[in-house]
Amino acid sequence: MALNRRQLFHGALGAGALSALHGRASAQFLNAPRHGLLGTLQDRYEKLDTILGQPVFKRELFKxxxxxxxxxxxxxxxxxxxxxxxxxxxxxxxxxxxxxxxxxxxxxxxxxxxxxxxxxxxxxxxxxxxxxxxxxxxxxxxxxxxxxxxxxxxxxxxxxxxxxxxSIGLLISDKIYNPKINVYQANGERDNSAEEVIEHLQRDLALSHAKAIKFKLGGRMSHVEYPAGRSEKLIPLVRKTFGDEMVISADANGSYTAKQAIPIGKLMQEHKYAFYEEPVPFDWYEETRQVADALEIPIAGGEQEPSMHNFRWLVANGALSITQQDMFYFGGMVRCVRVARMANAFGKQTIPHISATGLGYVYMMHFVSAIPNSGPYHEFKEFNDTLPYKCATSSLRSDSSGVVTVPTGPGLGVDIxxxxxxxxxxxxx
CATH class of the missing domain: 3.30.390.10 (Enolase-like, N-terminal domain)
Structure with a gap:
């Protein structure tokens, strides 16, 4: 039976376990109970403050x-x-x-x-x-x-x-938790029909072989969507097209008010979606929690969040089930690891956002390799082909199983x- 968002996540998902979970969308995105968080709010803040005070970079390696x-x-x-x-x-x-x-x-x-x-x-x-x-x-x-x-x-x-x-992962962690990463195929289009989105997802899946997909909802920080009613049509149609075994999520990019976001989330729940990303504008913290309280589907967010203190609030108050800090937008690996540790303390997952240009995809892979609470799938972006490089330990591409191998060479593991x-x-x- 699929676990809901109020059931406690007791352990990290290893790479082997991930491969066996393709067909159970809800169960793959486990999180701490919203209304059963242990201790008082002050207790939770004190726990997170202790975590934030712990070192990330392994300075002891360099005498x-x-x-x-x-x-x-x-x-x-x-x-x-x-x-x-x-x-x-x-x-x-x-x-x-x-x-x-x-x-x-x-x-x-x-x-x-x-x-x-x-x-x-x-x-x-x-x-x-x-x-x-x-x-x-x-x-x-x-x-x-x-x-x-x-x-x-x-x-x-x-x-x-x-x-x-x-590798970079072994400079910010005692071990490599995820040497291989299952990918999801994202579609970033908005102002086109539901049928076009599905056609393009099918085209891209033929290249990435991903077992999970994500697409856009709403109007991006705007309550006006074109074509009108596109999201309500897409949500059931994507499930019907790709079947029960496909893990499906959707990203609203802050398109809705809380009142608008909740019915959309309930439609996603009906069709067994894995997570609901940024239903309201990213800095609407109380409204994010309001949406989370009203729904069973895990709420994801944080790609635009600039503040460690705000992530602390979001985790302690149970507003997010999945943190999505971006390696570039949030200031690097060390800061992103601290957020992942806070999330992990309450059984929540981290699925980082990826900056599309440069080496963003590779930095993401090293980060995911180093955390125990990574989500089961991470966004697939082709490596920057305009950059001449060599990588002896990975193709940096998704293989026929929808899996990418994390580079293991020194540092980034990619030579330009x-x-x-x-x-x-x-x-x-």
Whole structure:
């Protein structure tokens, strides 16, 4: 019998277990009971505060100081690469979110990189906190500081991974929980017919071989949908088309008020959907909880959330069953692991949002590999084919079973062609 959202999740789902769960949508997205959360709200906050105080980065692996000598942002066409070098000759590389970095590059170059120069990179967690105060960066909280900060952090972790011959996952976790990841196929279209969405999902599934799908509802931060009634038609039609064994979810991107969102959620429940993503605008916290209280389907959210403290509220108050922090949008691996740990403390899952450009998909894989409470499926995005690279340990593609292998090489585990990097110029502002 499928478990509902008020049944307690007692253990993490391993990679082998995931493969056996394709046909049980509700049971795969287990979460702590909304109305049976143990202890008082203050007890729950204290538990989460203890978790937030625990280290993430495995500093103990590095006995000697690693002093940062330079942080450079390199640019070529639509590519933004961050290069970190230490005084003793170590180097790390990251590829940023191009869509965001073309706007926020001055923040990295002028407001963040200078702070790290001369610092011991082993103090990464303290530095991530302190740089938000430096030059009053906290006043630009959200994408303006988190995307540049994540870009720097990824390069530092790549450097440490190469120094220790460890993957990024083993720098933020004691073990690899998910060496392979089951993917879901997403469709991001909105202003087209239900029939077109289904046709395009069928086309893309032929490539990804995914056993789960997700599509868009509503009008994206707007209560006006086109064509009118599209969502109400799509929800039953997708289930009818793909059958009972397909795991199906849908994302409203904050399209509804709570009053509008609840009937949509009940229709999803009727057709055994796995989760309901962002039914109301992301910063409508009380309304998110209101929708969660009214429904059995797990509520997912957090891709736009910039605040650790707000995630703390969402978890402690049971507003989310699934946290969806984005590696770039939330400021990097360390911050995202802290949210995953908070979720795990109350039996909730983490299914991170993926930034589409650069190496976002690969950073997501390393993050998922390192957490015990990852969801059973994660979004499939093809790797950036405009980036010349080599990966000795993974094709970075979904195989015939809808599974992607996480790279196991040092650092990111992906080597970018040095000749391509050489085409970039150092950004100066």
């Amino acid at each position: 000697d100081p690693v002093i940062i000598e330079s942080i450079e942002l390199l640019h070529y066409k639509n590519s933004w690469i961050c290069r970190v070098r230490s005084k003793d000759g170590h180097e790390g590389i990251s590829v940023s979110n191009a869509d965001q970095m073309q706007i926020f590059y001055p923040v990295l170059v002028k407001r963040m990189a200078p702070f790290f120069i001369g610092k011991d990179a082993r103090d990464l967690e303290d530095l991530l906190e302190a740089v938000t105060v430096y030059a009053s960066n906290y006043k630009a909280q959200s994408l303006a500081i988190w995307v540049p900060l994540a870009t720097i952090e990824f390069a530092i972790l790549d450097m440490f991974g190469k120094m220790s011959n460890r 062609d040095p000749a391509y990097i050489a085409k970039h110029e150092v950004v100066k502002v």
